[in-house]
Amino acid sequence: MPESPRGALTLLRQRWGAALFERVAGADGPEKRTRIHDLPGPRWFAEDRFIRTVHADAAMFVGGLRALLLQSLHPLAMAAVAAHSGYRGDPWGRLQRTSTFLAVTTFGTASDAQAAVNAVRRVHRQVRGVARDGRTYRAGDPHLLGWVHVAEVDSFLRCHQRYGAAPLDDDGCDAYVADMARIGAALGVVDPPRDRAELTARLEDYRPELHGTPEAREAARFLLLNPPVPLVARVPYAALASAAVADLPAWARWPLRLPYLPVTEATAVRLGGHGIVSALRWVMTAPASGSQPTPSKS
Template sequence: MEPVTRAVAAARLGLGTALRDRVSGESASQRAAEIWGADGERWFTSDDVIWQVHGDAAMFIGGIRALLLQSLHPLAMAGVAGHSGYKSDPWGRLERTSHFIAMTTMGPIGAAEATIEKVRAIHRRVRGRAPDGRPYRADDPDLLRWVHVAEAHSFVTTYQAFGPRRLTDAELDIYCDQAAHAGELLGATEVPHTWGELVETLDGYRPVLMATPAAKEAARFVLLEPPLPLSQRPGYALLAAGAVATLPVWAREMLDLPRFPGFDGLIGRPLGRFGTSVSRWAITAPELAETRQVRPSVAQ
């Protein structure tokens, strides 16, 4: 192998490993074995739309977008601010969320059900009052539906914008139907099963959404103050720009985010596309791909 080729391969593996460890934590290899290497029947296979969406690098942007969108529900934001430790342990929260999504999409059914029950147990203990005095609880079916809808809408939107291909209308409905499974097991009710229902449900929440001081503070933290070394911030900025560019205009207006003419087409989306392409190139390094192979006999 030529020196330049070796250097490129080493850089690819290094970046891919850094991204994997940032999302999955120090136990990334162990978690990979639990999700992809363990025996057992899965709910979905690599041929399913949900597996393709959740397994793509566009999820990096989708996760940022989902956090921004979710912050606009004042009760959901109060719960996050009061109980999640998103500032003191942001990577821990990201690790737990990514593990939940990966396990319920690609892991053995038994392990996925155990993961869901663990989250339900945590939700039962999370309750309090928002700054305006209203009570909230994390196992509220309406809040669970909001979190689910914001995530599903974000994951699909960013996949359509930055993924390797665009989903067809039929695939959009299939994704929503497949994603609804985990949401319902978590305790959400009236979960949308088609793309049209998902868009309608998201729009239905708009009367209760607002940019509270906590929401704006969270947006600043997520977009401008990520706990990253200076050397890694330019790469993160590419993903953050893509997240902002794909948010609905009304959400950007509420959070005071860029919405000037030309931002989406000339800045946000091109930067997001480039950041996603580099991330996809890195996380699909052959050495990393080997850890994400499901045993053929158990994924039928």
């Protein structure tokens, strides 16, 4: 018998979800997901912690892209990324490693979370060099780690509050920053911020060190104009990228040569952002078929 339209749509949704999950988590994503969620043992974060709410939502796609753009404004952090990360040669591999790290530390067992942190710290010890301006850098430098951390926390939280299915209240936002401080401290960040007031103050402290470099602008062009996505995904990706740029502070735009169009961003771009995040959330929460690509059990 021919499949019903609803059944066909469900099947298509599952296939899209599986394809998206493979891109984000890698070919062994299902095995990693099973270990992360089903392995018994204590976790760093209980099921009711706000970090789980934020990191399980599709708004992380916008937040992750915003974080990369914001992080690129520190010349030493960007020099390390340009020389050592392989983001141009293996962008999907880098995304998969990052998404796995976030999933393991947020949802996995405490022992697996610590092992993931230890692995990152080993890599950081090998990443060092000289930036374009002659200054030396070390990926394990607590000050640089602090910048990467606050840029991530600010981006993930702001984009969740804008596009997340369940925005947090004031106490929830502070609790999320505190949850993320647990991971930041484990990675080597000294005294990471533990509420939004401290997060805002720390971002301001870094601002005198931030400016655009050729490497940062090249990374922005790669991420926004030449993304490694199939042609059919270019329009949805453009909506995602526009939402990420629109959520950057105005002071971060010019160094990266990004436009600032407040009226358009408050209307068309925001609507487009809500549309693409809602579509991603719909795909990510496909009915059970053995391949639904949710980062959490929700």
